[in-house]
Amino acid sequence: MAHNTSSDSDNEIITTQSKIFPHGKSIHEVLGGGKVADVLLWKDRNVSAAILVGITAIWFLFEVVEYNFVTLISHISITTMLVLYIWSTVADIFKWNGPKIPETILKDSFFEDLAFNLQRRFYQLLQVLFHISCGTDLPRFLLIIISLYILSEIGNYFSFINLLYIGSICIQTLPIVYDRYEEEIRNLAEHIMIDIRRKYRRFQKTYLNKIPRGPVKEKKIK
Numbered sequence: 001m002a003h004n005t006s007s008d009s010d011n012e013i014i015t016t017q018s019k020i021f022p023h024g025k026s027i028h029e030v031l032g033g034g035k036v037a038d039v040l041l042w043k044d045r046n047v048s049a050a051i052l053v054g055i056t057a058i059w060f061l062f063e064v065v066e067y068n069f070v071t072l073i074s075h076i077s078i079t080t081m082l083v084l085y086i087w088s089t090v091a092d093i094f095k096w097n098g099p100k101i102p103e104t105i106l107k108d109s110f111f112e113d114l115a116f117n118l119q120r121r122f123y124q125l126l127q128v129l130f131h132i133s134c135g136t137d138l139p140r141f142l143l144i145i146i147s148l149y150i151l152s153e154i155g156n157y158f159s160f161i162n163l164l165y166i167g168s169i170c171i172q173t174l175p176i177v178y179d180r181y182e183e184e185i186r187n188l189a190e191h192i193m194i195d196i197r198r199k200y201r202r203f204q205k206t207y208l209n210k211i212p213r214g215p216v217k218e219k220k221i222k
Contacts, residue, residue: 027179034113040175052172059165139200 031037042048061067084099091098132141155163178185
């Protein structure tokens, strides 16, 4: 009978956790469904590749070449101004079109979309952390505590630039990996959650339920 109860409970978990994201949303919808989601899912390969190359170049300059931030910004500004000056001078001599700022950079829709998604995800993260920290889901609370501890240990062996670079690479690769292998990842996540909840029920039955509790006093209604 105990085996059937455990099996029924596991089946219930599988049923209720059929999707990692709420309301059966796709990864594209979860990422905001705009240009930012297209970039993270490599819908526009040129833009995504350019961002990846740019991030890698910045990491190389700071971590490998050991550029100082102020020095790097100054050198980039000097180089850009010299290129624009030479380009403008040559364009005046040969009656060519002078340098112009691309319209794609002047458009603020991409940056507004990016800022909106970051703000919304940050707010949702705060809500989830607050909800879990209140003790409503002890297994997930313990899982986050352990994950944060592991992250703190990893931080002892990597510089901030390296961690930032690794995080950026993960942001650009994990969404498309999940989009392509959603079924396999979902099944793996379900089995992990089932195992965690099974061990938590065993821990609760063995230890937590044996902790003596005092009688609950009823509040008097005035």
